[in-house]
Amino acid sequence: MTTIIIAVLGAIMIAAAVLAIVQKSLLSAVIAAGAISLLASLLYIVLAAPDVAMTEAAIGSGLTTIVFLFALNKIRKEDKHG
């Protein structure tokens, strides 16, 4: 059972990482990075590392996304001003 879960989650993680690289839109890449962190947290639970999983859950779900978004917002504004 755990082997199947690890295989499925790992495959989805690799696919999400490829998606984050291939995407033209930067926002989509940020979203794919969020998905990677979500799946990594699940994988840490399966591998019996709850402390690491909790850290990944707390940081990956909120803070990294918003830091990326602040940077993207700044780029967008400077593009518009020329």
Next chain:
Amino acid sequence: MVKKIFIVIILGFFAVMLLPLAKDFTPFQELSPVAEKYVEDGPEELGSANLVTSVIVTYRGLDTLGEVAVLFIAAAGVGFFLRKEEKGDKTPKRGSSQILQSGTAFLFPLILAFGVYIFLHGHLTPGGGFQGGVVIASGMVLLLLSSASAKINENVLHLVESLSGASYVAIGILGLVLATGFLDNRFLDLGEFGTLLSAGAIPLIYSFIGLKVGAELVGIVNNMQKDQS
């Protein structure tokens, strides 16, 4: 096209190189001597139900102090480089909806209380000071998102950060004086194993770590938000 073929060749080269490593991998079946000592003596020596916590806070407490210092330097760097001269040409932002504002007013205290729960129960659950601080910072981020005019009092932030950092070091020195070493948690009563008021000074140390990490992360996010003209 040539570039892509080149990339595929390099990737294949890496795969061939790393394949023996994956094939010959055998997981460790027994613990190293240091880990064995921690596992055998840790619970009764320090009274913490979560062994990882006792390693992070006490046995390797000095490393944690260093990590918190690194985070402090990162926050200071963000504050230094994003220090903003007023430009004045603010682009108008779309206000948030009434539903989001009411929901934030309801959820914000809940998130703060949950963060406090996480770092107070660091010796019983997988949580700890760092996770609790991040949860508190997420609550503050929600506050900043819900209303554009929300201001965070930076003086309070700096006060909390400095006081908790100083208290953390002071507790470490207290352990040096009253018990056997720096950041030793046994100068307080160890209490009953597995309850909230146990494991000596570990809940106290984790509270200060949580407050310090939370204040630093809120400071980083606040600086970045002020930078969005």
Next chain:
Amino acid sequence: MELAGAIITLIGSIFLFLGALGLLRMPDIFNRMQAGTKATTLGSILFLTGSAMAHAECTCTGKIVILILFIIFTNPLSSHALARAAHFIGIPLAKKTVKDDLAEDEKKEEGGQL
């Protein structure tokens, strides 16, 4: 009791699966949002309730109740914010759509102000 809990868990997981399937099959973003948030909310609530019933020996019922309350509080907020953003950036509706009340209301309001 345990069998009932397992069956409720199974029903919840089927709701989760149908929600994900709706997310995949629906024609435009608002329909997808409706499948991807409503069905999965109900599914996860059923899943958690069933888990608490099937494993009555563990002392986790209180935490699971709190978790269900958290899901009920936070999930509508996120989907509301998403739907509002999708409306404002002007993602087109599916071709089969027959009525857009919000757009009509906004038009009426502008007419009233003028």
Next chain:
Amino acid sequence: MVNIIYQIAGAIALAAILLAFIRMIKGPTAADRVVALDAMTIISISLIIFLAATLQRVIYIDIALVYGLISFVGIVAIARYLERGI
């Protein structure tokens, strides 16, 4: 009997994550991808509880609590970015 039904439920939830991820790959706009991420988060909360019950560790529920309370902050942030609010 109970265990078999429970494991089938977990397998179906895992398949649901896979389906939601396919929408994330396909999704024509970024908003579609955020909806898929939201659904994946909710499904993964259920999966964490499933793992906690299967591996018999009560403390794993705390991680699900963190996801239940914090995950929507990221979604709200992306939504506010899309509508030019931050």
